[in-house]
Each structure stands twice: as structure tokens, then as C-alpha cells.
Amino acid sequence: MNMRAVVMQRGILSVAEVPMPTAGPGEVLVKTLATGICGSDLHTVAHGEKLLASARAVAGIEIFNPNDQIVLGHEICAEIIDYGPQCKRTHAIGTRVISAPFLIRPQPVTLGFGALDTPGGYGQYMVLSEAMLIAVPDHVPSDVATLAEPLAVAIHAVNRGNIDAHAVPIVIGCGPIGLAVIAVLKMRGVGPIIAADFSPTRRATAAKLGADIVVDPRETSPYESWRSAAKTADLAAFSRQTPMFPGFAYRPSVVFECVGAPGMIQRVLAEAAPCSKVIVVGLCMEQDSFQPSYAIMKEIDLTFCIAFTITEFNEAFANIASGRLDVTALITGHVGLSAVPDAFVRLADPEKDVKIVIYPQDA
Incomplete structure (x- = not known):
């Protein structure tokens, strides 16, 4: 048959x-x-x-x-x-x-x-x-x-970030996985969430799914938007401090790179805040390079991820079925x-x- x-x-x-x-x-x-x-x-x-x-x-x-x-x-x-x-x-x-x-x-x-x-x-x-x-x-x-499957990928990416309760995340690239990451961050109460994409349609979808600040990176730097959103006088909410950046009065930074194009990792390392966590979710199929000194001097944590665990898959569908993730x-x-x-x-x-x-x- x-x-x-x-x-x-x-x-x-x-x-x-x-x-x-x-x-x-x-x-x-x-x-x-x-x-x-x-x-x-x-x-x-x-x-x-x-x-x-x-x-x-x-x-x-x-x-x-x-x-x-x-x-x-x-x-x-x-x-x-x-x-x-x-x-x-x-x-x-x-x-x-x-x-x-x-x-x-x-x-x-x-x-x-x-x-x-x-x-x-x-x-x-x-x-x-x-x-x-x-x-x-x-x-x-x-x-x-x-x-359930793409949301499980997003849950895995967010889990890999081990995000601080005070963190202000940036999502670079609002394709399906970047958008799913935004939805998961919003569900977990992390924010404000900053999203960046060249596409007006995808920026509008990012706002629908929970992004608080949405920018066209040709016009507005998502990292400058982060500085405005993450500035704080609350010492308990400060990001981890380093001798090279003393008194850095900002909440923790976590950047989700969801584009997967050559040069993106270096661009993030150059522009992200000190002590950022950078979660590379986008799958780059080309050879790429970056300068480790940028990450070293800023003490940036660079994490890569793919797929999900069965537990994360089950969690993704449970959140869809319950309505927690729309x-x-x-x-x-x-x-x-x-x-x-x-x-x-x-x-x-x-x-x-x-x-x-x-x-x-x-x-």
C-alpha cells in the first residue's frame, strides 16, 4: 500500500x-x-x-x-x-x-x-x-x-542560559526559534525583553509574543536599548562585577544569538555588556571566527546549544496545553x-x- x-x-x-x-x-x-x-x-x-x-x-x-x-x-x-x-x-x-x-x-x-x-x-x-x-x-x-518541538528547543536554550532573576535579555533574530525564545522568557517572567530583527513583520510578531522593546538594528542598537532598560541603582540587582569594569551599574545581560550567520558571534562579543551570557542558538553552516580577547576582557560566558531533552519536550507541550504558552x-x-x-x-x-x-x- x-x-x-x-x-x-x-x-x-x-x-x-x-x-x-x-x-x-x-x-x-x-x-x-x-x-x-x-x-x-x-x-x-x-x-x-x-x-x-x-x-x-x-x-x-x-x-x-x-x-x-x-x-x-x-x-x-x-x-x-x-x-x-x-x-x-x-x-x-x-x-x-x-x-x-x-x-x-x-x-x-x-x-x-x-x-x-x-x-x-x-x-x-x-x-x-x-x-x-x-x-x-x-x-x-x-x-x-x-x-511543541520548536518550543522545546527554545526552553532548552533558555535553560542553558541559567538566567539570573534580574537579567535583561536580548534576542537577536526573530525567526521561529528566536520568537519561541521570547515566548518562553515572557512565560517565565524574565524581562524586560529586547528583540532585534530587520523584518517589520517579525518585529511585530515579537511584540505579540511578549517582547517589551523591539528594534530595527539598522536604526537602533539593541545593546543601547539594553543599557536604557538595564540601568539600576539597586545594588542587589547588579550584574557580576569585574576589575576591568568597576561599578557597572546594570542588571545582568543575556544575549540569545538566533541568526546563525557568519560574523554574528564577534558582533555580539563586541557590543554586549561585560559579564554577559551569550547563548548561541542559530545554526551557522559556514566557517566563522571571532576574537577571544573580546570575550576574555569582558568575562563573557559563551554557550552553544542544540535540540532539547525529552523532559523539555514534555514541558513545552504541557505549557501549550495549559495555555501558559500561547x-x-x-x-x-x-x-x-x-x-x-x-x-x-x-x-x-x-x-x-x-x-x-x-x-x-x-x-
């Missing part, structure tokens, strides 16, 4: 008829209801060879075979169709579920980078590990449920499978879309 799917092969997307996957032991066959297009999907299509080379050099792994037909999609909401062998059948057939994008197998599988036997959410059907399933309450729309403003469009290649083009223009969700059952 076949299904329709958007497949990637050598960086080219196309709609194809492919075999339906088969649920193995402890696995569930699901009908894919909604799948978010992630920035990493855009990177994989546009810079697949660089992504593969990085993973090979750093971790000694092959994320996928570029010669295979790959079915992307790891931000998913689906409906249980059938159970494979050795399942507990905890959820009834027809239950809507989400899952962190992994299959629990002797050789674990990262969904969204698998070949046709373990497809991601760009196909009409998938297999998921029963142990990873989370039921979606009736009041949560399927498209909103897919946001992130519907992230979703700016919906498409069926045939329009996915065009959606990738739309997402290259920040004035057109932020997050597009695929409805794989639609043409």
Missing part, C-alpha cells in the same frame, strides 16, 4: 507515491495530521552537504544518505491508526498524539531525516514509538500541537503536500511567513 509524501533527494523536493511504513515492535502506525516546516528543514535542503560534513566531523555519524529519498518533518501531530506487535495499547485508535522525533530502536532513528521506511511528517503516514506518545487534548488544534502567532500559513516546495520559497522571505504548517492529508 502506498502513500503520498514530499521527498528530498540531493537537495530537490518533489511529491511522490511511496510505500507506507510498517510499525515494528513497540511502534504505532499513525496518520499525519499536521507537520511544521522547521528552519533545520530549510537548512537540510539548502545546505545538506555542509550539514552532513559537520555531523560526520564532529560526531562521526551520517545523519542521512543524500542519495536516498528522505522524508523530512519532525514537528508533528498525528492520529493513531494501528498498533504494531508488543504494544501496551495505552491510547485508543483514533487518538491524536504528538511525539518527540525519535524511534526507540536498537539503532535509534531521528525522525525527519529517515529514508522511506522511517519517514518524517512530510508523508501521509508515519511510525512512532508507543512509549514516546503524548495524547493531544481536544482543545488543542493539530497545527498548534506541532509547536504561540499561535508563530503560524502564518498552511499548505497541502503539493504546495510544500513553494512554501520553502515563501519561507525564504521573512515578510511573507514565519512558520508554515503542512496538512499532509490535503492535496
